[in-house]
Amino acid sequence: MTDPDLVARERAAHVAMLEARRELARLREQNEQLVASNGDLSRLLLAAEQRNGDAIKLIVAARRLMEAGSPTDALRSLEEILINVVGTEDFVVLALHGDALVPIAGVGGAVEHARQYPPSRSVVLECLAHQEAVASIRWHGEDVAACIPLRIDSRIVGAIAIANVLPHRAVLDVYDDEVLQLLSKFAASAILSAGHRADWTQLPPSIVS
Amino acid sequence: MNRKKILVVDDSPTAIMWQRMILEDEAYDVLTAGDGAEGVRVARESRPDLVLLDVVMPRMNGFDACRAMRADDVTRDVPILMVTTRSEMDQVMRGFESGCNEYITKPVDRTELLTKVRSYLDHSEWHS
Numbered sequence: 001m002t003d004p005d006l007v008a009r010e011r012a013a014h015v016a017m018l019e020a021r022r023e024l025a026r027l028r029e030q031n032e033q034l035v036a037s038n039g040d041l042s043r044l045l046l047a048a049e050q051r052n053g054d055a056i057k058l059i060v061a062a063r064r065l066m067e068a069g070s071p072t073d074a075l076r077s078l079e080e081i082l083i084n085v086v087g088t089e090d091f092v093v094l095a096l097h098g099d100a101l102v103p104i105a106g107v108g109g110a111v112e113h114a115r116q117y118p119p120s121r122s123v124v125l126e127c128l129a130h131q132e133a134v135a136s137i138r139w140h141g142e143d144v145a146a147c148i149p150l151r152i153d154s155r156i157v158g159a160i161a162i163a164n165v166l167p168h169r170a171v172l173d174v175y176d177d178e179v180l181q182l183l184s185k186f187a188a189s190a191i192l193s194a195g196h197r198a199d200w201t202q203l204p205p206s207i208v209s
Numbered sequence: 210m211n212r213k214k215i216l217v218v219d220d221s222p223t224a225i226m227w228q229r230m231i232l233e234d235e236a237y238d239v240l241t242a243g244d245g246a247e248g249v250r251v252a253r254e255s256r257p258d259l260v261l262l263d264v265v266m267p268r269m270n271g272f273d274a275c276r277a278m279r280a281d282d283v284t285r286d287v288p289i290l291m292v293t294t295r296s297e298m299d300q301v302m303r304g305f306e307s308g309c310n311e312y313i314t315k316p317v318d319r320t321e322l323l324t325k326v327r328s329y330l331d332h333s334e335w336h337s
Contacts (some may be wrong), residue, residue, distance in 0.1 A: 046320075049319065049320055050319075050320070052234075052319065053231070053318065053319030053320065056227065056230050056231060056234075056319065057227070059230065060223060060226050060227045060230065063226065064222065064223050064226065077222075077223060080221045080222070080223035080224070081223055083221070083223075083294065083315070084221055084223045084224040084227060084315055084316055084317075085223065085227065085316055086316065087294070087315060087316040089294055166294055166314070166315070166316075168314050169316075
């Protein structure tokens, strides 16, 4: 004969075990959701940190160009941005004189290459044809990693030719593109305005005079 | 909590500005020097918790500055991270032979810089 109390206790234990299993399943599901959510948040954090780094690149490039007190300073800043922010030690900055592009700054073999084989206006026109800030071109039979037209408004007044990026950098990527677009739009204006600023012995009476 | 002091030694104002913005954003105090000789002097006077040292600089290059800091009792144990455009093995070896702890290549990646800086500063905090 079965003890009624024992049966009741067994039933209660069985119910408790079922409840515990349901709770375990619920907690497992919740844990899986938390792991997935944690993964999503980690990816978002990583992307935000990447964007933060990119934003700092743009701020540094813009501030260094704006702060230049003379065209020489502006060109030096431009060189430093290309070395330290973009990552190249083989590039030349060219200014348009008539139909010729004349080297005015740069680092590495690209400068000598530009002197030996002055690129014609067609190099810049080739950039224009791409309708992009950065275009891949060939220059006297050699591949150039990037050619960035320097603009004032819609006019092209020069170019930056990056022959090679640093060896440990694979290629220029989308993150570099924003910096190069900034240089394309504002570097020439910065060089010009730095020249005006250097000529001022005192501030003009008004910024609109 | 004491803010950690980091000395950035680089002859490029652009490189200094970039590293300063990244580090100050993370609540580090940043000191700067424009060449190796100034870096050695500032390190001795200010006793930073960590040094970020460029290699190619006027007056005194990064390798010589690193050796000078290691030879000085005041700066002997400060973690030194070389920051350079050169990633070739012989350059890396020269850096370690001069006494640096770590190597970072330019252009500096924000995440890599902060990870390496934190690893050395956390390590020094653990042992202090």
